[in-house]
Amino acid sequence: MTYHKELTRIIEEIVAPAASGTDSEGAFPSDAVDALGAAGVLGLTVPAPYGGGGLGPGAATDVVRNLATACSSTAMVVTMHYAATAALTATGREDVLREIGAGRHLTTLAFSESGSRSHFWQPVSTATADGEEVVLDARKSWVTSARHADSYVWSSRPLAADGPMSLWTVPAGKDGLSLPGRFDGLGLRGNESLPVHADGVRVARTDLLGEDGAGLDIALTAVLPWFLLLSASCGVGLAQAVTAATAEHLTGTRLEHLDQSLAQQLPSRAKLARMRIQTDRTGALVADAVAAVDGGRADAQLLVLEAKAAADETAAEVADLAMSACGGAAFRKELPIERRFRDSRAARVMAPTTDALHDFVGRALCGLPLLDAPA
Template sequence: MSAFTETPPAPVTDERFEAVLRETVGPLADEVDRTGRFPGQGVRALAEAGLLGLLGSPEDGGGGGDLRQAAGVVERLAGACGSTAMVLLMHYAAVTVIDRYGPRDVRRAVAEGRHLSTLAFSERGSRSHFWAPCGTAAPGRPGTVRLDAEKSWVTSAGEADSYVWSSRPLRADGVMSLWLVPSGSTGLRVRGEYDGFGLRGNGSSPVTATGVTVPGTALLGGDGEGLDTALELVMPVFLVLSAAFCLGVTGTLLDLTAEHLRGSRLEHLEQSLAQQPTARQGYARLRLRTDAARAFLDDTLTALTTDRPDARLRVLQVKALAAETAAEVADGAMRLCGGAAFRRELGVERRFRDALAARVMAPTTEVLHDFCGRAGLGLPLFEEAR
């Protein structure tokens, strides 16, 4: 059990969340990025504010929040500290499975801010094709299962309390089974510290399982039904919250760019950069792209809550659109701010690096485009995997 919070968290309020952003996450963001250390202090503050249990069932003491609320939280966090936002995003994605199939004690620990989880889907052998795990599950001693795998990227590796872990099925047909694996399990090894271009504090490192033993009851859902669970529970949350993450980063980039354009002057013209038509037009294009992606995210959330026929397609589209928007806005902000953007103190270069992550996180933009094409043409998403 982690030490995120010693006492039950207070009910989530906007005031408590704003205080966490203002007093903890924001002030530590530059240090987290510079040192690449896990944002444990920020995560503990979020736990104490009730944010780890936001999506948890009220029956277990959770906040009973919905995806729109979670998207708002992730968006605000991403604008302040991308690493902290990604840790919470992956926790929320894992919690959707735990809340449905996990043991009651873990569900309650999540609700009380005492348990951080994450997904362990991507593997060295299948790379971003999360739907085709190479890791295996085999019968162990009576009542136990042996797990072996080489996971390539696991956010909060070595920091989370548990992993929602994918493998090939134990005995059943199908392509995937899911397990709840305690992070302290014998045979789990985090292979090196994460030293990345962006999201430098999110602890995304490879994790190897060699003969990890879990009880048979660690199975989350039915054997061989993991892909269905991923499509129904995990993917909507991950893709929607990834879009919210992108909008948080782009929103801050636009704010920083606007501040720079208003505050920087061409003394020989006695004008600010904001008074230059080219700069204004460039800023307007970036704002239009961001506002369009925000409207699309809002429509996606509405489609999900109203069970619209196009909801599945919207979910597949929203991360692809938001990820490419974030990359375009980040590049545009660097251009508009010029050489000043390369200095850390402006804050643009950190968000530039964080903004590029979403397009290469599985499912990547290219894979999502293929999914969207399949969905639009009436083809199964995973025909080859089946």
């Protein structure tokens, strides 16, 4: 499937022109999502027999990196959609996959909870059997695209099994779901990451994804690699965009009294160089992690963990350097850099957070399990 031409058109005609308003108004990028659905981009990773593009993490990371060069909020909405789609694919949820493949369905992850916070691997919300139905009760703390998604890939304690987690597909709009408040965050202001509460929400037993109690395995093996690579690619795209904007500002802005451009000031050039080196270094790590996953290499798990940890910091540091290199012009929003600086703060607190990833990478290097057995 070729998607580049349509993706480029959508970014140029819809995503980039809307990016500033998406941020300032905290508006969900509905036009972009609709266009991405119609162009087959939302269905890109759905297996071909279900009407999708049948492509893997390489294509998906390319899509979100390109989106992130224009609008991090849109890139995050698509990141969560592809990560949730990976759970549906791993568990063969054909009906939802066909809708996604047809470009009519946006999905997302509802893992984080008020109770266990960033420790998504230990949900405290419940699923209770009631005949052929199951009753879900939860305080989900952050769900990207919350009001606009058609379904949620949802974690809970198991029905009866021993494992720490079960996964469900929950249609949006079910009785008992409520979405309090509106998203008003520092950055990614259009990604609509709201709490979602479930009070006695009834789903069918057949909405279970995989086996009861197998949710953590599915989350770690099927969802996490996609999420980590996609989130890392958002960071690389953001870093590429602020590096390009900084180069443009330095070369296009003059110090009239010296008859020089800002680029002729060594400290500014040196900052730009550091930005580019960090961006390319992280981009290369992410590309190698994608190749490791595609090739089934033994170091794939370690590299995907490293990739998000590195990209979280690269995005934040490169955006910080850009604010400094571009000075007051960046501070006063004359340049599209201050928005990216705020956007760049999100990834470090998105689970697995950078802190958790440093723990996971250290554990992997020491031959320890990523997670301690649940309490």
